[in-house]
Amino acid sequence: MARFSIGTAFGDAFGLVGRRPLSVLVWGLLILLPSAGAVLVTLPFMVEAFASSEAGRDPDFSAMLQLQGVSGLLHIVQLLVMAVVYTAVIRAIIRPKERAVFSLRIGMDELRVAVVGVAVFVGFYLAGVVLMLLGVAAGFAMWQLDSPANWITIAVLVLVLVLGLWLMTARISLIAPASVLYRDFAFVQGWRLGRGQTWPLFGMMLLLLVIILLVEIAVVIAALAAFGVGAAFIDLNNVEVWADPANWGDPIPWMMANWAWCALGGVVLSFVYGMLLTLGLAPFASACRQLADSSAPPPVAEPVTEPVQTAEPAHAPEL
Numbered sequence: 001m002a003r004f005s006i007g008t009a010f011g012d013a014f015g016l017v018g019r020r021p022l023s024v025l026v027w028g029l030l031i032l033l034p035s036a037g038a039v040l041v042t043l044p045f046m047v048e049a050f051a052s053s054e055a056g057r058d059p060d061f062s063a064m065l066q067l068q069g070v071s072g073l074l075h076i077v078q079l080l081v082m083a084v085v086y087t088a089v090i091r092a093i094i095r096p097k098e099r100a101v102f103s104l105r106i107g108m109d110e111l112r113v114a115v116v117g118v119a120v121f122v123g124f125y126l127a128g129v130v131l132m133l134l135g136v137a138a139g140f141a142m143w144q145l146d147s148p149a150n151w152i153t154i155a156v157l158v159l160v161l162v163l164g165l166w167l168m169t170a171r172i173s174l175i176a177p178a179s180v181l182y183r184d185f186a187f188v189q190g191w192r193l194g195r196g197q198t199w200p201l202f203g204m205m206l207l208l209l210v211i212i213l214l215v216e217i218a219v220v221i222a223a224l225a226a227f228g229v230g231a232a233f234i235d236l237n238n239v240e241v242w243a244d245p246a247n248w249g250d251p252i253p254w255m256m257a258n259w260a261w262c263a264l265g266g267v268v269l270s271f272v273y274g275m276l277l278t279l280g281l282a283p284f285a286s287a288c289r290q291l292a293d294s295s296a297p298p299p300v301a302e303p304v305t306e307p308v309q310t311a312e313p314a315h316a317p318e319l
Contacts, residue, residue: 002193002196002291002294003197003200003290003291003294004197004200004286004287004290004291004294005290006200006203006204006207006283006287008286008290009204009282009283009284009286009287009290010204010207010211010279010283012093012282012283012285012286013093013278013279013282013283013286014279016089016092016093016278016282017275017278017279020092020102021271022102023088023092023102023103023274024271024274024275024278025267025270025271025274026102026104026270026274027085027088027089027102027274027277027278028269028270028271028272028273028274028275028277029266029270029274030081030084030085031078031081031082031085031273031274031277032266032269032270032273033081034074034075034077034078034081035078037074038071038074038075041067041070041071041074042067042071045064045067079114080114082117083110083111083113083114083117084104084105084106084110085104085277086113086117086176086277086281087105087109087110087113087180088100088102088103088104088105089103089277089278089281089282089285090113090176090177090180090281090282090285091103091105091109091180092282093177093282093285093286093289094177094180094181094285094288094289095180108183109179109180109183112179112180112183112184112185112186113176113179113180115185116175116176116179116185116187117176119187120172120175120176124165124168124169127165127168128165131161131164131165135157135158135161138157139154139157142154142157166202166205167198167202169205170194170198170199170201170202170204170205171191171194171198171201172190172191172194173194173201173205173284174190174191174193174194174197174201174284174287174288174291175187175190175191175194176190176284177190177284177285177287177288177289178190178193178288178292180285181288181289181292190288193288193291193292197287197291201284201287204283204284204287208279208280208283211279212276212279212280215272215275215276215279216276219272
């Protein structure tokens with residue numbers, strides 16, 4: 001049976017971050033831009049709603065509808081950007097020699113990854129609803145038994161359901177990378193590549209969570225240290241002004257006044273997010289490539305044909 005190396009998978013992920021830090025920065029920036037736009041759009045409405053509630057006025061429903069429309073549009077944009085960026089990360093592992101600016105493209109690969117993502121989301125949503133209904137029914141039935149171990153039994157049931165969802169996630173985690181690898185909607189190919197690999201993929205997911213948690217802890221510690229060092233250079237009056245919710249309605253002046261710190265924070269945040277994104281996707285792309293290489297049939301050796309030795313025609317005797 002084909003196998004993959006978890007060490008190689010994470011080595012490829014960290015190697016990608018080390019070789020292409022600018023690409024990692026751009027990937028994170030592209031993902032964060034729609035979210036930043038949504039925050040800038042939402043803040044004025046939040047301030048207005050807060051002021052209306054304080055003054056006893058009714059909220060502006062037309063403004064609410066406009067906000068929902070803009071937020072929905074930004075959400076759609078973010079989903080499209082996610083499909084492009086996710087495909088770029090996978091492409092950088094699957095086909096590293098393929099030329100593209102930061103591995104970013106808009107083509108069939110991106111469409112395939114988007115379709116796979118939508119299909120997985122819908123499938124998990126339906127499966128979650130079914131499992132929740134089954135869990136509620138089973139929990140209610142156990143509760144009627146009036147046993148002192150009801151809470152323990154229900155907790156074990158919840159853990160089993162969560163474990164089942166995680167195992168299913170591991171089982172289908174190779175479909176998106178396989179779609180890029182085979183240039184097809186590789187639901188079947190990705191499912192076959194994951195056959196017999198569910199527990200190794202699940203273990204890689206757990207290890208990935210530990211790594212991401214350690215990275216986040218390191219980032220928080222570094223941010224606190226940077227804030228402590230930078231407190232001597234930051235105008236605390238500006239910080240106090242920004243901390244007042246009444247001034248959230250127009251954040252642009254504050255951002256312009258502190259553009260250097262905002263730019264630095266945006267770069268750092270984009271790189272950290274891009275790194276976490278890369279570490280979350282690249283190991284599965286590497287596992288897909290390893291399994292595809294190891295499961296490929298060996299080339300059939302062509303039979304070697306030796307020239308047939310034919311007897312020389314006998315010469316007629318000379319007269």
